[in-house]
Amino acid sequence: xxxxxxxxxxTYNNLYQNIYDFDNLLLAYQKARKGKTKKFYVIKFEKxxxxxxxxxxxxxxxxxxxxxxxxxxxLRDPKTRKISKSDFRDRVVHHAIVNxxxxxxxxxxxxDSCANRKGKGTLHALKRFEVFRRKVTxxxxxxxxxxxxxxxxxxxxxxxxxxxxxxxxxITEENVLWLIKKILNVSYENAKRSLLSGSHEPSNKANFxxxxxxxxxxxxxxxxxxxxxxxxxxxxxxxxxHKLKAKYYIRYVDDFVILxxxxxxxxxxxxxxxxxxxxxxxxxLHKDKSKIVSLSCGIDFVGFRNxxxxxxxxxxNIRKMINKVQKYKSKEISKEKIxxxxxxxxAHAKWSDSFKLRKLAVRNIYRTNN
Numbered sequence: 001x002x003x004x005x006x007x008x009x010x011t012y013n014n015l016y017q018n019i020y021d022f023d024n025l026l027l028a029y030q031k032a033r034k035g036k037t038k039k040f041y042v043i044k045f046e047k048x049x050x051x052x053x054x055x056x057x058x059x060x061x062x063x064x065x066x067x068x069x070x071x072x073x074x075l076r077d078p079k080t081r082k083i084s085k086s087d088f089r090d091r092v093v094h095h096a097i098v099n100x101x102x103x104x105x106x107x108x109x110x111x112d113s114c115a116n117r118k119g120k121g122t123l124h125a126l127k128r129f130e131v132f133r134r135k136v137t138x139x140x141x142x143x144x145x146x147x148x149x150x151x152x153x154x155x156x157x158x159x160x161x162x163x164x165x166x167x168x169x170x171i172t173e174e175n176v177l178w179l180i181k182k183i184l185n186v187s188y189e190n191a192k193r194s195l196l197s198g199s200h201e202p203s204n205k206a207n208f209x210x211x212x213x214x215x216x217x218x219x220x221x222x223x224x225x226x227x228x229x230x231x232x233x234x235x236x237x238x239x240x241x242h243k244l245k246a247k248y249y250i251r252y253v254d255d256f257v258i259l260x261x262x263x264x265x266x267x268x269x270x271x272x273x274x275x276x277x278x279x280x281x282x283x284x285l286h287k288d289k290s291k292i293v294s295l296s297c298g299i300d301f302v303g304f305r306n307x308x309x310x311x312x313x314x315x316x317n318i319r320k321m322i323n324k325v326q327k328y329k330s331k332e333i334s335k336e337k338i339x340x341x342x343x344x345x346x347a348h349a350k351w352s353d354s355f356k357l358r359k360l361a362v363r364n365i366y367r368t369n370n
Contacts, residue, residue: 012104012170012171012172012173013172013173014173015100015101015171015173015176016173016175016176016179017061018100019060019096019097019099019100019176019179020056020057020060020061020096021057022053022054022057024096024099024100025053025056025057025092025096026053027095027096027099028092028093028094028095028096028099029045029049029053029092029095031095031099032088032091032092032094032095033045033046039088041087041088042088045088045089052089053092056089056092056093060093060179063175063178065093065179065182066182067086067087067090067093067182067183067186068086068087068089068090069087070084070085070086070186070219071084071085071086071087072084072085073085081220082220083220083221084219084220084221084222085221086186086219086221086222090186091222091223093179093183094183094222094223094224095223097179097180097183097224097227098223098224098227101171101176101227102227104170104171105170105227105230105231105234108170108234109230109234109237110234110237110238110241112125112128112237112249112250112251113230113233113234113237113251114128114250114251114252114302115226115229115230115251115252115253116226116227116229116230116253117230122252122302122303122348123351125250125252125301125302126301126302126304126306126351128250129250129257129259129299129301129302129306130306132248132250132259133259133295133306133308135248136248136259136260136261136295137295137308140308140309142261143261143294143295143296144259144260144261144294144295145259145260145261145262145263145266145292145293145294145295146257146258146259146260146266146292146293146294146295146299147257147258147260147266147269147270147290147291147292148255148257148289148290148291148292148293148299148300148301149255149256149257149258149270149273149285149286149289149290150254150255150285150286150289150290151233151254151255151277151283151284151285151286152283152284152285152286152287154229154253154254154283155217155218155219155220155225155229155254156216156217157216157217157282157283157284158216158217158218158228158229158232159215159216159281159282160181160184160185160215160216161215162232162280162281162282163184163228163231163232164177164180164181166231166232166234166235167180167231180224183222183224184218184228186219216282226253229253229254232281233251233254233281235280235281236251236256236273236276236277236281237249237251239273239276239280240256240258240269240273244269244272244273246258246260246269247260248260250301252301252302255301255302257299257301259295263292266292267292270285270290270292273285295308296308298312300314303317303348304351304352310352310353311351311352311353312352312353312354313349313352313354313357317345317348317349318357320345321341321342321345321349321361324338324341324342324345325338325361325364325365328365329364335365338365339365342361342362342365345361346358346361
């Protein structure tokens with residue numbers, strides 16, 4: 001891991017005061033409210049904006065700050081996920097942290113780490129995949145293979161101690177580390193509140209489980225979780241690119257692909273990566289979702305089934321849109337809401353061969369309830 005440590009050699013100090021600086025908190029608030037200006041909690045925060053920001057500044061400056069309980073709900077789309085939503089004032093703090101720390105860590109990320117970064121995203125990952133696919137197959141004239149891998153329960157398994165050690169290579173300021181720990185430990189505090197609110201005192205076993213859980217996991221849905229996720233798996237990125245010297249590697253959150261000609265080499269790399277993840281990051285690959293497949297068979301990546309000469313949307317993505325249209329037909333959601341959903345869906349779907357499908361969706365929406 002010499003290469004990773006070398007690039008993290010330069011450290012930064014006096015960052016904490018920049019995090020709670022009023023101008024940074026104001027900018028963080030503006031980012032946190034984007035696309036949510038009509039939400040009641042944003043309107044409520046705005047009514048006393050200056051006071052709320054000054055209160056946050058005071059709490060952070062004097063280290064009185066404590067995140068409020070998470071609002072947790074189950075999302076089925078159709079994959080079942082547990083989403084944890086922070087209070088709006090805590091989301092302002094998340095943005096304030098990322099505003100200051102992101103420029104520092106951004107310099108260390110590889111070009112093809114594509115999630116939750118400015119100028120990147122699914123479209124960048126898709127374009128890079130197309131470039132790599134053409135190169136490795138000599139413009140589709142020879143066979144090549146793809147290791148398509150998925151890290152099992154990634155956000156639930158991130159080890160806090162390992163994450164903090166990685167962050168400390170750049171950030172040594174104790175106050176910043178204190179704040180990061182506060183953010184990371186919010187899930188533990190939620191579990192503790194839940195147990196203490198019950199009719200019985202928590203058992204020794206329950207206390208042990210809570211203490212164990214404090215050492216791992218990040219709330220899925222927090223901006224800081226997305227940011228820390230990239231820092232954590234940057235270790236994998238450097239290992240694959242510089243230790244294994246895999247030329248055609250792309251990662252999007254906890255999904256990654258490696259394209260290569262000899263299948264045997266990918267099989268060897270897969271075993272080496274499995275060992276690296278277990279020993280260095282305490283992570284596992286999902287057995288059912290981590291396979292080596294011929295590129296000619298089509299690769300499921302960033303929401304598309306990628307074939308040589310065309311792309312198809314994932315079936316679950318199509319089902320999700322169909323379900324939304326059905327809800328609109330039964331008047332469970334408004335026309336304004338279905339149009340907002342459709343615009344977002346179409347922005348993604350247009351990169352596939354789906355013209356007829358999109359045309360059908362438009363027809364169903366405008367014929368309904370008119």
